[in-house]
Amino acid sequence: xxxxxxxxxxxxxxxxxxxxxxxxxxxxxxxxxxxxxxxxxxxxxxxxxxxxxxxxxxxxxxxxxxxxxxxxxxxxxxxxxxxxxxxxxxxxxxxxxxxxxxxxxxxxxxxxxxxxxxxxxxxxxxxxxxxxxxxxxxxxxxxxxxxxxxxxxxxxxxxxxxxxxxxxxxxxxxxxxxxxxxxxxxxxxxxxxxxxxxx
Amino acid sequence: xxxxxxxxxxxxxxxxxxxxxxxxxxxxxxxxxxxxxxxxxxxxxxxxxxxxxxxxxxxxxxxxxxxxxxxxxxxxxxxxxxxxxxxxxxxxxxxxxxxxxxxxxxxxxxxxxxxxxxxxxxxxxxxxxxxxxxxxxxxxxxxxxxxxxxxxxxxxxxxxxxxxxxxxxxxxxxxxxxxxxxxxxxxxxxxxxxxxxxxxxxxxxxxxxxxxxxxxxxxxxxxxxxxxxxxxxxxxxxxxx
Numbered sequence: 001x002x003x004x005x006x007x008x009x010x011x012x013x014x015x016x017x018x019x020x021x022x023x024x025x026x027x028x029x030x031x032x033x034x035x036x037x038x039x040x041x042x043x044x045x046x047x048x049x050x051x052x053x054x055x056x057x058x059x060x061x062x063x064x065x066x067x068x069x070x071x072x073x074x075x076x077x078x079x080x081x082x083x084x085x086x087x088x089x090x091x092x093x094x095x096x097x098x099x100x101x102x103x104x105x106x107x108x109x110x111x112x113x114x115x116x117x118x119x120x121x122x123x124x125x126x127x128x129x130x131x132x133x134x135x136x137x138x139x140x141x142x143x144x145x146x147x148x149x150x151x152x153x154x155x156x157x158x159x160x161x162x163x164x165x166x167x168x169x170x171x172x173x174x175x176x177x178x179x180x181x182x183x184x185x186x187x188x189x190x191x192x193x194x195x196x197x198x199x
Numbered sequence: 200x201x202x203x204x205x206x207x208x209x210x211x212x213x214x215x216x217x218x219x220x221x222x223x224x225x226x227x228x229x230x231x232x233x234x235x236x237x238x239x240x241x242x243x244x245x246x247x248x249x250x251x252x253x254x255x256x257x258x259x260x261x262x263x264x265x266x267x268x269x270x271x272x273x274x275x276x277x278x279x280x281x282x283x284x285x286x287x288x289x290x291x292x293x294x295x296x297x298x299x300x301x302x303x304x305x306x307x308x309x310x311x312x313x314x315x316x317x318x319x320x321x322x323x324x325x326x327x328x329x330x331x332x333x334x335x336x337x338x339x340x341x342x343x344x345x346x347x348x349x350x351x352x353x354x355x356x357x358x359x360x361x362x363x364x365x366x367x368x369x370x371x372x373x374x375x376x377x378x379x380x381x382x383x384x385x386x387x388x389x390x391x392x393x394x395x396x397x398x399x400x401x402x403x404x405x406x407x408x409x410x411x412x413x414x415x416x417x418x419x420x421x422x423x424x425x426x427x428x429x430x431x432x433x434x435x436x437x438x439x440x
Contacts, residue, residue, distance in 0.1 A: 002244040003207045005292050007285045010249050011277045022252050024277065031410040031434050034301050036417035036427050080254050081240075114427060144414055182300035195240075196298060198202040 016085070018075050020190035023083040029136075029145065030082055034178065037143045038114035038164050045148055047132060048167035049097060052105045059097070061148070064132065067092045072131055074154035076161070077190040089152055091133030094125045107171045110151055113164040118177035119186070120153065120160055122170065129155055132165060157188040157195070205242060206230065208266065208294040210286055216353040220271045220319065221283050222258060227294050232261040235330035236303040236323045236405070236433075239266060239296030243278060253278045256323040256407075256433075257297065260330035266294060269353060271319040302405065302433045306334035310403045313395045314342040315416045317386075317408025320435055321353050324407055332362060341366045343394040345386050345412060348374035368394040386412065391419050398424035407433040 019025065042061045049057045059067075071090050077083045108122045124130065134141050134149040141147030146163025153160045159179045180186050185194040193199060212224035233239075237257055244250035259267040272283040286292070304312065304327040312331075314324040321344055331340055346352060348371055358367050370390055375383050381390075396402040404425055406416045413434045420430050 002205075002242075002248070002250060003291045003293050004246055005243040005281070005286070006290045008243045008245050008281050010243065010245050010251055024251060031414075033432060033434065035432055036421050036430050037414060038427070081252055144410065178301075183298060196203050 018085055019083055020077055021193045022195075023077055023081055023190065026082040026084055029084060030078065030080070031144050032078060032080060032159070033144075033163065034116065035114060038112075039143055040113045040148055040164060042148055047097075047149070047165065049101055050167065050169045051101060051103050052170050052172060053102075057097075057101060064092055064134075064149070067096050070131060072133075072152070072154075074152070076154050076158050079157040079159055079184065079188070079195050083190075088137055089131065089133040090135035090138075091131040091149070091152065093128065094130040094132070095128065097132065098126060103170050105170050105172050107174045109169045109171055109175045109177060110160075110162045111166055111169065112162045113166050116162055116164070116178050118160050118162050119175055119180055120156065121174075121187075124153060124156065125168070129153065155189070157185075157190055159184065160188055203295050203298075205293040205295045208241075208292050210288050210290050210292075211265075213288065216269055217351055219283065220269060220353060222267060222269045223282060223286070225266045225268070225292070225294060227264050227266050230264040230266060230294075231297075233257055233266075233297035234300075234303040234305060235260050235326035237297035237299045238323070239268070239294050239298060241268070241278065241282075242293040242295070243281060244293070251277060254298070256326070258322050258326055258329075260326055260333050262333075269319070269322045269325075302407070302431050304330060304403070304405065306330055306336050308403065309338060311396050311400050312338060312340045313402045313404045313420075314340065315345075315386075315391070315395075315404065315406045315408075315420075316342065317345045317412030317416070318347070318351065318435075319353070320406075320408030320412070320433070322407075323433060324405060325354055327405065328358075328362070328365060331365070337364055339364045339366075341368070341394060341396065343368045343370065343386075343390060345370045345372060345408065345416075347372050348383075349376050366394070386416055386419065388419050388422060391416065391423060395420070395423070398426075401426075401429060404430045405433075406430065408435060410434045 130153045150163045151165045208225040208227045214222040242252045258269045270282045
């Protein structure tokens with residue numbers, strides 16, 4: 001039973017079944033980061049996947065660009081309540097990057113230039129659910145939005161889509177990341193409104 | 200782990216800060232407390248059951264069951280016009296929180312602090328200033344507050360009052376008061392070099408405001424030699440409301 005706020009009507013542009021509970025639509029692209037924006041020169045950029053056997057698979061920028069590129073169009077949902085529908089990206093599917101990787105573990109810790117981390121189950125990165133993206137809306141991804149490249153995991157709140165992504169460490173145990181140790185939900189499913197610890 | 204519950208919040212006080220911003224004081228029975236810099240979710244529900252939520256920074260430190268917010272009216276917003284124009288004392292909203300464990304200042308901290316606020320980004324920084332005062336902390340604070348013009352100042356009277364160990368500096372981006380030495384313009388390296396702390400003092404820097412402002416100020420702090428791990432940011436988009 002909700003409390004009624006006397007005199008509140010609301011705008012109700014939210015009648016859209018693509019909008020998870022508690023979210024509202026925006027047309028622009030707000031920014032949320034915990035610190036300064038890191039700048040990563042492309043000639044020093046690399047992306048790595050470290051397995052539990054301590055085998056590290058690395059990709060330079062040129063190697064990433066040489067892989068098959070996909071152009072997902074997805075809805076994104078930020079825990080601060082805004083959602084943006086039908087966003088267009090370009091990048092490499094995690095399925096492609098994981099093609100030759102042998103692992104038996106269930107957890108992934110994503111880490112970024114600048115020190116950000118976020119955790120998620122490995123299965124949430126596979127089967128067409130996640131990409132390393134480097135273009136947004138046909139343009140190179142701006143640093144403030146995570147460029148040169150960020151993770152995109154649109155079925156979870158956007159803090160899981162780590163900006164300035166640098167690598168993924170595969171782990172036997174779940175290892176909570178930056179926001180996950182600062183009061184936010186460990187998994188972050190917008191459709192179950194898993195915003196904060198305990199939701 | 201228990202879910203953070205929605206709590207009934209009754210408006211008990213109002214203070215106009217500017218033509219377009221007001222401070223709202225809510226009484227929230229059962230409020231668990233919060234740290235300066237944290238925010239809360241506010242939920243409004245209409246009579247027909249339609250509801251919507253937004254996040255707002257808390258403007259004052261933990262004080263019993265009181266939660267104080269300062270809200271800027273966003274033109275064309277959905278929630279902020281209600282909170283800045285319609286709600287009256289006695290009316291209710293729901294509040295959930297506190298949220299956010301990163302952009303916070305703790306009274307036991309010993310490092311000097313630099314607060315850099317743009318526009319309504321002053322709100323969580325003011326909570327830190329008030330928390331310092333309430334705790335009797337002697338940690339030195341400096342505030343650099345960037346505004347379009349002097350009429351946009353929040354908490355003007357309170358920030359003018361002497362508060363030992365707190366230095367307050369203003370910069371104006373569009374219009375300055377008569378005789379103001381610095382011309383109107385966006386934040387520059389010199390502003391932070393003059394109003395901030397030398398990087399060697401290893402201050403904790405808190406930067407809050409609109410995205411462009413935060414990007415610029417955080418980049419300048421890096422250029423002045425502050426370590427990225429000492430620069431905490433919170434960005435307020437122009438969206439929402």
